[in-house]
Amino acid sequence: MRKPIIAGNWKMYKTLSEAIEFVEAVKSSVPATDKVDSVICAPALFLPSLVGKAEGTDLAIGAQTMHYENEGAFTGEVSPTQLEDIKVQYVILGHSERRQYDNETDEGVNKKAHAAFTHNLTPIICVGETLEEREASNTVVKVSSQVGAALKGLTPEQVAKTVIAYEPIWAIGTGKTATAQDANEVCAAIRKTVAEVAGEVAAEMIRIQYGGSVKPENVVELLSMEHIDGALVGGASLKPDSFLKLLEAGANA
Numbered sequence: 001m002r003k004p005i006i007a008g009n010w011k012m013y014k015t016l017s018e019a020i021e022f023v024e025a026v027k028s029s030v031p032a033t034d035k036v037d038s039v040i041c042a043p044a045l046f047l048p049s050l051v052g053k054a055e056g057t058d059l060a061i062g063a064q065t066m067h068y069e070n071e072g073a074f075t076g077e078v079s080p081t082q083l084e085d086i087k088v089q090y091v092i093l094g095h096s097e098r099r100q101y102d103n104e105t106d107e108g109v110n111k112k113a114h115a116a117f118t119h120n121l122t123p124i125i126c127v128g129e130t131l132e133e134r135e136a137s138n139t140v141v142k143v144s145s146q147v148g149a150a151l152k153g154l155t156p157e158q159v160a161k162t163v164i165a166y167e168p169i170w171a172i173g174t175g176k177t178a179t180a181q182d183a184n185e186v187c188a189a190i191r192k193t194v195a196e197v198a199g200e201v202a203a204e205m206i207r208i209q210y211g212g213s214v215k216p217e218n219v220v221e222l223l224s225m226e227h228i229d230g231a232l233v234g235g236a237s238l239k240p241d242s243f244l245k246l247l248e249a250g251a252n253a
Contacts, residue, residue, distance in 0.1 A: 066115070
């Protein structure tokens with residue numbers, strides 16, 4: 001039985017005071033970690049403050065990206081060493097917006113995944129297809145290729161601890177959501193690819209999220225699917241009451 005994981009991706013929203021107010025509002029109501037893993041992935045500027053505010057609670061704090069080098073002349077970047085030092089627990093890698101706007105590549109995502117494990121960070125690796133790829137029936141080919149590339153060279157034990165987030169690009173922030181059945185079919189294909197890369201045990205243990213206009217109204221159906229183990233949530237994670245409803249759904253899945 002895989003424990004659900006609900007992760008909020010705040011993207012470039014909130015001020016520091018708003019972020020702190022949010023964590024203060026939810027931290028005492030977050031379900032126990034034996035029921036669901038609850039994560040907020042916030043802008044890098046807020047991470048030290050939020051880690052401090054969430055300390056001793058069941059709310060984990062994650063980063064939205066990082067570089068794969070420990071240090072160097074990479075202006076504006078954040079290193080895995082820095083994230084580990086401030087006790088960040090998760091990091092999103094390969095989000096479609098990073099791939100589209102910041103030239104994130106499959107090779108780079110793989111390097112970052114290796115760096116994450118070196119520095120005790122759990123990677124949330126995003127994969128997904130465009131509307132054009134979906135209409136051309138290339139969803140499974142595209143997503144399986146991204147998964148295989150991202151996990152290259154990781155040990156089966158590391159793969160088992162990885163989180164994969166399937167986010168159809170056409171559904172992110174559009175209000176459109178893949179049907180639960182469609183999402184489950186793609187997540188099943190992801191699990192099959194993981195088995196080919198790292199073996200059946202890792203494939204059974206790895207957690208696969210769905211992302212793309214997830215909200216309290218549709219999360220229960222999504223989490224009822226065999227191969228969907230959680231959600232990576234954008235807009236619905238920005239308000240405390242909405243986020244807590246998502247966590248409750250995860251805890252009861």
